[in-house]
Amino acid sequence: KYIIHGDNDDATSAYAIEINCSHNGTDVFFTRFGEVSNNFDAVLTPEVNGANIDLVANCTSANTSNVHSFNIVRIETRNG
Numbered sequence: 001k002y003i004i005h006g007d008n009d010d011a012t013s014a015y016a017i018e019i020n021c022s023h024n025g026t027d028v029f030f031t032r033f034g035e036v037s038n039n040f041d042a043v044l045t046p047e048v049n050g051a052n053i054d055l056v057a058n059c060t061s062a063n064t065s066n067v068h069s070f071n072i073v074r075i076e077t078r079n080g
Contacts, residue, residue, distance in 0.1 A: 001017065001018065001019070001020050001021075001062040001074070001075040001077075002019045002020075002021070002027065002055060002073070002074055003013075003016075003017075003018050003072070003073040003075075004016065004017050004018070004019070004044060004068060004069070004070055004071070004073075005057075005071045006040055006041075006042055006068060006070045007040070007068075007069055008040060008059075008061070008066055008067065008069070009065065009066050009067045009069075010025070010039075010061065010065070010066035012039065012041065013038055013039040014036065014037070014038045014039075015037050015040035016034065016035070016036050017032055017034060017035040017036075017037070017044065018032070018033055018034045019031070019032050019046060019055070019062055020033075020080075021046045021053055023046075023048045023053055024032050024069075025048065025051070026048060027048065028046045028047060028048050028053060030046050032044075032067075032074045033045075039070070040066055041059060041060050041061050042057050042058070042059045043057070043058045043059075043076075044056070044057050044061075045058070052066060056073070057070065067079075
């Protein structure tokens with residue numbers, strides 16, 4: 001489970017989302033909910049990277065004068 005907050009330098013912005021995900025080593029399965037956004041164009045997508053999941057951010061308006069920043073809380077459960 002990821003709880004994510006984001007903002008950017010270009011304008012007053014707000015962004016928050018919760019993503020629950022799991023994977024089988026090849027495919028990732030996820031659901032997004034509680035997404036709120038104001039003037040923030042990020043799309044976050046989980047991807048499998050070996051035994052881990054990477055959150056990939058695609059921010060079309062991000063550049064050197066409009067940096068997108070994220071604060072992420074990860075809640076992990078493990079077997080055993």
